[in-house]
Structure formats: C-alpha cells, structure tokens
Amino acid sequence: xxxxxxxxxxxxxxxxxxxxxxxxxxxxxxxxxxxxxxxxxxxxxxxxxxxxxxxxxxxxxxxxxxxxxxxxxxxxxxxxxxxxxxxxxxxxxxxxxxxxxxxxxxxxxxxxxxxxxxxxxxxxxxxxxxxxxxxxxxxxxxxxxxxxxxxxxxxxxxxxxxxxxxxxxxxxxxxxxxxxxxxxxxxxxxxxxxxxxxxxxxxxxxxxxxxxxxxxxxxxxxxxxxxxxxxxxxxxxxxxxxxxxxxxxxxxxxxxxxxxxxxxxxxxxxxxxxxxxxxxxxxxxxxxxxxxxxxxxxxxxxxxxxxxxxxxxxxxxxxxxxxxxxxxxxxxxxxxxxxxxxxxxxxxxxxxxxx
Numbered sequence: 001x002x003x004x005x006x007x008x009x010x011x012x013x014x015x016x017x018x019x020x021x022x023x024x025x026x027x028x029x030x031x032x033x034x035x036x037x038x039x040x041x042x043x044x045x046x047x048x049x050x051x052x053x054x055x056x057x058x059x060x061x062x063x064x065x066x067x068x069x070x071x072x073x074x075x076x077x078x079x080x081x082x083x084x085x086x087x088x089x090x091x092x093x094x095x096x097x098x099x100x101x102x103x104x105x106x107x108x109x110x111x112x113x114x115x116x117x118x119x120x121x122x123x124x125x126x127x128x129x130x131x132x133x134x135x136x137x138x139x140x141x142x143x144x145x146x147x148x149x150x151x152x153x154x155x156x157x158x159x160x161x162x163x164x165x166x167x168x169x170x171x172x173x174x175x176x177x178x179x180x181x182x183x184x185x186x187x188x189x190x191x192x193x194x195x196x197x198x199x200x201x202x203x204x205x206x207x208x209x210x211x212x213x214x215x216x217x218x219x220x221x222x223x224x225x226x227x228x229x230x231x232x233x234x235x236x237x238x239x240x241x242x243x244x245x246x247x248x249x250x251x252x253x254x255x256x257x258x259x260x261x262x263x264x265x266x267x268x269x270x271x272x273x274x275x276x277x278x279x280x281x282x283x284x285x286x287x288x289x290x291x292x293x294x295x296x297x298x299x300x301x302x303x304x305x306x307x308x309x310x311x312x313x314x315x316x317x318x319x320x321x322x323x324x325x326x327x328x329x330x331x332x333x334x335x336x337x338x339x340x341x342x343x344x345x346x347x348x349x350x351x352x353x354x355x
Contacts, residue, residue, distance in 0.1 A: 036240045040297070043236035047301050050229035051077055054119065057222040058098070061115040068105045075313040076101040082310015085268040085303055095120060101317055119223075126223040131255035138248040230254070233301070234277075238286065238294035249284030253277055268303050 055074040059067055076098055084094035095116050102112035231254040238245050257276040261269020274295055281291040 039236050039240035043233045043240065043298065044301050046229045046233035046236060050226050050233065051081065053222050053226040053229065057122070057219060057226070058115050058119050060219065060222070061118055062107060062111055066107050066111055068102070068107065072105055075317055078306060079310045079314035079317060081306040082308075082314065085307050085310070087267055088265060091120075091262060104317065122219055123223045123226060126220055127227055127255055127258060130224065130227055130251055131259075134248045134251035134255065138252060141246075141248070227255075230302070234294070234298045237298040238281070238290060240297070241290045241294050243286055243290040245281065245286055246284055249281070253280030253284065256280055270303060274299060
C-alpha cells in the first residue's frame, strides 16, 4: 500500500506539474490565465452526468422487485470507479466491487452479476460503434488513417466474437452447456454442475434481454449517453483553454484512448490514456499546449476526483444500513433459492437418467 501510494503521488505530480511544462512555461501561464471558469464547471457536470448514466443503466438491468434506489446504485458506481483508479486492471476489480455491493443491498446473486456484466459488455460494444461511426464521418475531411482503421477492425472482431458468444448461449443452450461441462471436467477447477447452472441462468436472462428489442435499444442509448457525456466533458475542458475541437476527431481520440486504457498496465490507464489522447488530438489539429493542459485538467476530474469520492461512498455503503428490511431480504433470498432450484431440476433429472 505504501508503494502504491507513492506511485500515485508521483503520477499525480507528473500529471499536474510536468505535463503543463512540456507546453512551454510562458504559453501555459497565458492559457491558464485565460481559462473560462463556466466551461470548467460545465465539464465537471458532464463528467458526473456520465456516471449517472451508468448507474441508471445498471439499475434498469435489474428486475423491479430487487431494484435498489438510484442514489444507492450511484454510490456503488462511484465506489467502483474509485477502486478502478488505484489498481492495474481496475475495471475488473471495479466490476467485482459493484457486484459485491449490489449483493450487500439485497440484489440476488445471479441478477447482480448479470446487471454488472451486461452493462460492461454493452458499454464496450457502444464505444466500438461510436469509434466506427466517427471514423466514417472523418474520412471525407481527414482521409483514411490506416492505424485508426486497424484499431476499429480489431474492435469489431472482438464485438463480433461477443455477439457470437451470446448467440451460442441463447440459441444453442444445450450445446454450450455440454461444452462447458467438458471444459469443467478437464480443468478440474470449477464444478461442472455449477458451470451448467450458471450458464442456464445466464441463457435465460440473455434470452429475456434480447427478446425485447425496445428495451435493448434503450440500454444502448444510455450506454451511448455515458460515453458521449464523457467525451463532451473533455471537449469542454479543451474549449476552456480556447480551442473548440472537431467532434469527429474528439470522439476518435476519446474512443482510442479508452480502448488503450483497458490494457492492465497502470491503474485506470494512467499515462496510457494521456499519451494516446494528446497524440490523437494533436493529429486532429489541436495545438499541443491546449491538448496537454486540457487533457491534464480533464483527468483531474475523470481520474483523480473519483478516488476520494469513491472511498467516501464505499464507506457510506459499508457502514450504512441496507436499503431493504431483514424480512424483505429473507423473502428475496427464498425466492432466489426457489428459482435456482426450478432451473436446476431439469438438468439434474437428465443427469440421473444418463447415470
């Protein structure tokens, strides 16, 4: 923990004091002196609104009977965002924390895991889609950039793979279960029966989700709002230093940086995102001094602010009372056990008949 804290302090110092100096001391001071405080406030509001979209999406993916209040889910999102900023590969850790906190406030196991996992997959899919659309829009203006196109193609391949996995689980449930059981028996780490039960539950939930096209489209809109509000926040921070960036270039740079930041090298992609963003923005015509200062300022809100705020919301969830009364929690757990037993009965009978 001591070394982690020292590393974060060092990176914070580089982010605040070194990057602005690369733009030139006199030019940096001139730009800072001309800052528009109203735009800075608008950028902070847009960043907070993007997190509210994530909370709303996670909440709508939960059944109404087990759905916590929006304020509770918002605190869970903030806590997960905070922890994802202090460990490499923090997105996975943040997802686990979101799941545990949802369980703590009374959400059943399968529904909590499905909500968090689906939100992550939908957000990733929408980000790749936004990048693809922005690249198409930029071709008439800037021409075709092979590097950006290559990244988009890779993203589309990953997206197609995820889509194939969903189809395999929902359309070929028995085959997917059979393959999963064989893998479980081979690796001998996870009980094949547990894998089968989880897959059947996931298949049921995915079938319900994909059956309602209108609801699926609504989820995509909330995911797009999350990314676009984050990009808007960066756009406004750059504008606060006197430069209004092209929207297509901004979205391409923003999407590429977020994809690069998923590589588990540094906490929250610290350093990776800044370098990718600045290089991409400069390539789209943003002055280097504006790109450096704008990105550094935006990361204060996007990266550093969620750490103390997330710690505070985590403590409020840990020491506070659950949203649900004990009797209601017992009722939810009973219903969850009954549902899982009903889902498990068919494949238990089939297994006994085979034996």
